[in-house]
Amino acid sequence: MTVQQQTFAADVAEAVMAELPAVAERTVAAIVVEVPSYAEAFRGPMGRKIENAVQLALAGFLELATSAGGVDASRPIDPAIQGAYALGRGEARTGRSMDALLAAYRVGARVAWRHLSATAVAAGMPAGSLARFAELVFAYIDRLSAASASGHADHLAASGRERRRQLERLAELLVTGAPAYELNVAAERADWTPPRTLTAVLLPEADARGALGVLDSRTLQAGEDLPGAEPSTERAVLLVPDAEGFARAALLSSLAGRGAVVGPARPWQDTRSSYSRALRALQLGLLPDGEAPVDTEVRLADLVLRADGEALADLRAQVLAPLDDLGPGPREKLLETLRSWLLHHGRREQVAAELFVHPQTVRYRMGQLRELYGARLDDPTTVLELTLALGAR
Template structure:
């Protein structure tokens, strides 16, 4: 008759077999432990008495549970001991392969010992067959319980590590900054090696959520009101490509590289740059926008009211002109300030005829007079004209 369920399997083994086997389990446990320690290097710890006691406890528990299931096949069993073994393997930093190997070796020893003693124990072939099947079904159940404990421990550890990293991100971005000691202690607990420099990255979804794919040492704060990252060693090899690739689907700006404890400052600059992208002042490219490429614009727009007031003063000579005239002369004056005072070079930059540039420059000389000879005024003119050009985009 075929066995169709777990309970039927255990019930097929005569309950009295457990009474026959029980006197021998102490000796059997010794043989199983010896075989495991000889064949599985991870369990060969002769100097670790506590670990040997744990191994013996596990083997004894497995044997006692096996006999109990034979005696009471319909009684539910609690696999907590083997879940705890799985959690212990995770805590030891191992995978489950050594444990599974140990269980298979133990089952093999038990089966060999059983077949050797079958005649003395008067076990008929049918009972011996059912016992063999029960051993390997029980082995699978132990492995499943250990796997559950292992996965639970790994998930808990990953969750705790993630919580510590979120807290570390909070500390690095706090104002006023947290103490170096507090950050150092939490970084160690989070498994994060403090770098010499970091950069803050401001994020915004473009539409259609896509989880970033980033290096493990990047601190991620997607759950924050304003999503952000802290990137260690932002100028290191491969970092730029990692961000451009991993942040596809996000609008992102990365602040300048700064010392670790200035992370909040770098992120503030990144957020300011991202706002200028949203306003159209800075052009949005395919990858991450880098503040280091737009420092002049960030400085100019740091205090727009002040720049606006300066513009009213420095662009006053153009105020009476038509808007189209203002645009042409402002464009020519900025090119002249930025690229030199030769009409030919300015014409090449603006893609117009040199004679057109000379005409415009004469107009500007008439409008500004001696002001264009003053280096301070030229500097202020370049500031306001850069701001005007950026806003015109």
């Protein structure tokens, strides 16, 4: 005869089985008192489900404890372990941690042991078998606790993966310019509260995780293979909420040293324009120089001038043709003087201060330029063309 068969004679098992409904009821009552967070959960249909689960677990234990061959009670039968697993998933689904459920298991083990041991002894269980009985009870509860913890973790992992997928899908819809109704539905599915604005940030994938750690927790990250993006850039796309006004300075500061290109803030349903601006800046070669990220809001002139590089090159060649016969040194001096003269509207003292030369030197160089260009330096169209040609140097 096995130890378990000796522990649970037929009359003892029968007596214990008869007590299971009462033990389950007492267990639930004790849990309600000792685990306050469950007081509401045990009311109504949920309470009946949990009481049934307690009875199922106790019945499963008794079946194992009385089975032939001495089956180990630390390995519960399928219905009981499935019920414990489902309880853990249910806790995660309602947003609760495992703390309350584990406390309920501890209370349940104590109450069940107290009443079942009393019943077993009254039915004739030898005192020497009580230790084995206690070992079986608590090993069984430990196994059920582990099954519930597994169910809880599995639900969180699955729901976390699903929400990340929904958030990535929302980000993709935003940067591709999906219709407003699609964006609203996607935001609701992702359980994401829309902000006033979103700002697109492009940065190396290796820096994305670190950036997410210091940005608004509502920041979205788009998946790979976005329209218009070049695979060779290996850039992550972040969409940062409410980073306009004073908050933009904080955003730029937090992105220092991360190689970021930052688009303008746009109403959240118009995120595509922010993404397009940042992507265009990247494609036109506006890359971070040093620690500071590229702020497209202060590089608008560069974006305009670089929009058609071939046309700009043709314009430069055409409008600077009068300087072609000069040597490299004299040509460069006249170009920097002409550029400063255009930017300072012909104010000689300011040009001299910028170039660190004497005002007479500025006057001499401008005389040379007038000989080369003649009256064209007073022509508004020529002035505009020269400004454009020299503005992106």
